[in-house]
Amino acid sequence: MSLNDIQKSKLMMTVFVGVVCMIMIGFFHFMFGLKWVAQNERMRADVEKKLVSAEADLKQINDLVNQQKELERQSEMIKKVTQRLPSSQDAPGFLNALFTTLSTTGIVQEEVKPSSTEARALYTEIPYAIQAHGRYHAIGQFLTLIEQNPERFMRVKNLQIVNDADRPSIHPIKMDVTTFMFNQ
DSSP states (O other), rough: OOOHHHHHHHHHHHHHHHHHHHHHHHIIIIIIIIHHHHHHHHHHHHHHHHHHHHHHHHHHHHHHHHHHHHHHHHHHHHHHHHHHOOOSOOOHHHHHHEEEEEEEHHHEEEEEOOOOOOOOEEEEEEEEEEEEEOOOOHHHHHHHHHHSSSSSSSSEEEEOOOSSSSSTTTTTEEEEEEEEEEOO
16 A cells, blocks of 8 residues: 555654644643642642641640540549548537447447647648447448548548457457648
8 A cells, every 4th residue: 555645745744743742742741740740749748747737736636635634533533632621620520420430330439539630731630539449340340431431531540459358359449540631
């Protein structure tokens, strides 16, 4: 199949137009496309920086929310503690808690007398000397209820349990129970 001159010139023109188009596409790519790609890369880098900054801000906000929850939890704890730690000596409150515990456990008090207070930096210790008697198991229950009293902070500082030869199942006890007062 041989081509005549007109077909050859049309073919040459088509090839020439194709080559020119390829050159124009390459020129456009190098002159405008690369700038556009570089501009998009810069914009992408800026967006990534903003994203990293936004993630850091979000983390900081989440940390603040967690701190707020922790502060609320601590505030509730402080409220509970201040309910158990009065700002006055409140002898009737202590004695009511003590007598309730004594009657719950079956310990019979013989004498309850206040001792001298001991001031500390944030609180004051208010000790009471107590003489009583009761069964060994009741004494253990009494000590547990004093130490874990939900209404007041109370601690047993000194404890002396002796044996009574006349009544071997009933033990005389002497103890110092201390309650506390918050210093304002």
